[in-house]
Amino acid sequence: MPVCEADPWRLQYFEAVPCPADVLIPTEDCDAWVWYPRANWIYDKLRIAQSQGLDCGPHGIVPQRFPVFSKPIFNLKGMGVGSGALRSLAEYEASYTPGHFWTELLTGDHLSTDCAVVEGEVRWWRHTTGKPLGSNGMFDYWTIHGEGRPALEDYVGSWVGRHLADYTGMLNVETLGGRIIEAHLRFADQWPDLYGKGWVEALVRLYAGKRWDFPEEGQRRDGYSVVLFGRHGRHFRHPPADLQRAVRAMPGVMSLQITFHETKPPEDHAAPPGGFRLAIVNTHDLEAGFAARRRIAEAFAPEDLLWPEGARPHALATGAL
Structure with missing residues (x-):
């Protein structure tokens, strides 16, 4: 398996792709900190701000x-x-x-950007924005944009060239108003299936061969990662396997993640203050993602779920978030 993945629900994206045994590709910041000591200074957010003259x-x-x-x-x-x-x-x-x-205090567009970097030069970009759900750190869904952001790419690319000139690997930067507010020596492992066929193979080549070769032409389009949230303080069980198979087979659904451990206490999961992540649906069709979310929600007690305003299924309408 090419990627060192802590979350078993994301192994589906990587387990079928071969990789040399000595190649380590991080998805966790703690691993990246250890494996890339020359570049791990970027986890110092004060230094990130200073590097931009903020x-x-x-x-x-x-x-x-x-x-x-x-x-x-x-x-x-x-x-x-x-x-x-x-x-x-x-x-x-x-x-x-x-x-x-x-x-x-910065204002403006808030983006998460994955970058493929070869010796300080960014060779590939994908930008993501999130639609907030309430005000407690939750997102209803993320949009993985097909279009580029030339001005942002010029700014971030110049910054990478100045400060990470000898780095090769994936880089994730979070920006607000066109300025970097934090950076990670990894990529967003929630939606690699939305980056296109062959992307994981290109990821392995980046780390194994120090080159970026991704035949992306004709594949780049918007994608969506749609989340189902439950309430904190509940104990949840995984949906039945047949329901999961049915959701994965729905038109437009690229993948389904059931994002919690049944045997692990809910409070020991990483989750935003507002809610507990139960499932994520990846798709290139937002309405298909919403339909799949409603279907997987059938496995949980209605009173345990959180919904965006107007999205609660009529059969479950007991009050909106």
């Missing part, structure tokens, strides 16, 4: 202007825990946290 500093250095955005300098496993805007000196002083920093 107004920033560690807690203890008082901002000269407000609002600012505060978050941990390092946060390999905790997602966005402990982050938030500080709008006044009083808020800043009340929120002082060792190991955190602040940076100027």
